Amino acid sequence: MNGKLRTAIVGSTGYGGVELIRLLLQHPKAEITSVISSSNAGALYAEGYPHLSEIVTDRLEAIDVAAMKSKADVVFLATPHGVSTELSPKLIDAGLKVIDVSGDLRLKQGDVYETWYKHKPADPAYLDRAVYGLCEVFGEDVRGADLIANPGCFPTATSLGLVPLLAEGWIDPSTIISDAKTGVSGAGRGLGLAYHYSEINESTLAYKVNRHQHTPEIEQTLSRVAGQEVTMTFTTHLLPMTRGILVTSYAKLTQARTDEEVVNLFRSYYEGRKFVRIRPVGKYPATKEVSGSNYCDIGVSVDARTGRVTVISVIDNLMKGAAGQAVQNLNLMMGWDESTGLDFTPVYP
Incomplete structure (x- = not known):
């Protein structure tokens, strides 16, 4: 034993799983002791991800709660919908901590x-x-918890862009419209x-119009902050890029505000939260x-002409929208500095 927190990743062969591996391999206080994928059990992990050859030499394991209990302290579930519903209770009852990166919790x-x-x-x-581990909003709830529902990618970007305005009553909750774009x-x-190169290249399409499963998650967060039920219009689009989410949200202001006032509100709300950066007046982020x-x-x-505010928020969907926030939640859960193991400079260009 080297004193590090032992972690297992279930669903380790998906994009979220491999991103968790990248982060945890470099985390100073955690180590990976088990990589699990029932559909590929027995295979070398690097067979599916050759870029990790000579770095991850483990063979994939099948799901076995008893085995995980003996090898791990915390389990990340980067699984398809429906798996965590059955698996999380068994892991919790076995005394393990769980961070669920799926949407099940x-x-x-339930309805x-x-x-x-x-x-x-x-x-x-x-x-x-x-x-619910939206770190910059509900982070205090995460400290000491043993079961974390890691937020979705669209809900993270959308909610972080709207929460300060709702918390202070600066917008009418009934007027929110969010237009979201994501990489494949x-x-x-x-x-x-839809994800074949010849289908998505040089094209953009709207999908799951008025029925994207992240809609109620965003509404749940915004309602909690606003102290009243929030119902919104949320539309998603697929772009021909690998990573990134850009959400443009619109809402009616409850009274006249200036750009400077709104920027200062956001800066005040997220003061001390390293992973939310607010652009100066007239500047807008890119994925x-x-x-x-x-x-x-x-x-x-x-927009003084319409009395509306426009908020543009961007994240890396596999990082702040999945694995990065999961590790941020791990840090908060364990009482560590929330940026531990996450001090990555963005990759540019």
Whole structure:
């Protein structure tokens, strides 16, 4: 034993899983003791990801709760929808800490989950127990928790761009519209016609219009902050790029504000939170400016003509939108500095 926290990754062969491996390999206080993928059990991990040859020499393991209990302290679940619903309770009952990177534990109402995800919801006791780990907003809840629901990629970018305005009552909650764009890695490593090079290259398409499963998650967060039910319009688009999310949100201001006032509100709200960066007045972020990092960059503009505010927020969907925030939650859970192992400069160009 070297004193490091032992971690296991279930669903380690997906894009979120391999990103967790990249982060945890360089984390000074944690180590990977088990990489798990039931569909590929027995195979060398590097067979699927040759860029990790001579770095990750483990063979993939099947899911075995008893084995994980003897080898790990914390388990990351980077699994398809529906898996964590069954697996999380078993891991928690075995005394392990769990960070669920899937969507199974994010929604507190099981019937809402079933409607949007088309899967059986988790036991209500575990839904109640799961802490929603949007670090910059609910980070204090994460400290000392043993079951974390890691937020989705779209909800992270969208919520961080709207929470300060709702918290202070600066916008009318009934007027929110968010337009979101993502790179193709958000769809995972599975095959699909829409993600073929010849289909997505030089093209942009809207998908899951008015039915994206992240909609109720965003509404749940915004309602919690606003202290009233929030219903919004949320539309997603696929772009021909690998990484990145850009969300443009619009809402009616409750009274006249200037660009300077809104920028100062955001800076005050996120003061001391390293991974949210607010652009100066008149400057707006691009996805490439956060690529490979755990940053969320935000720019705002007030339209005096319409009385609306426009908020532009960008993240790397595999980092702040998945693995990066999961490690940030690990740090908060364990009482460490939340930036431990996440001090990555964005990759540019």
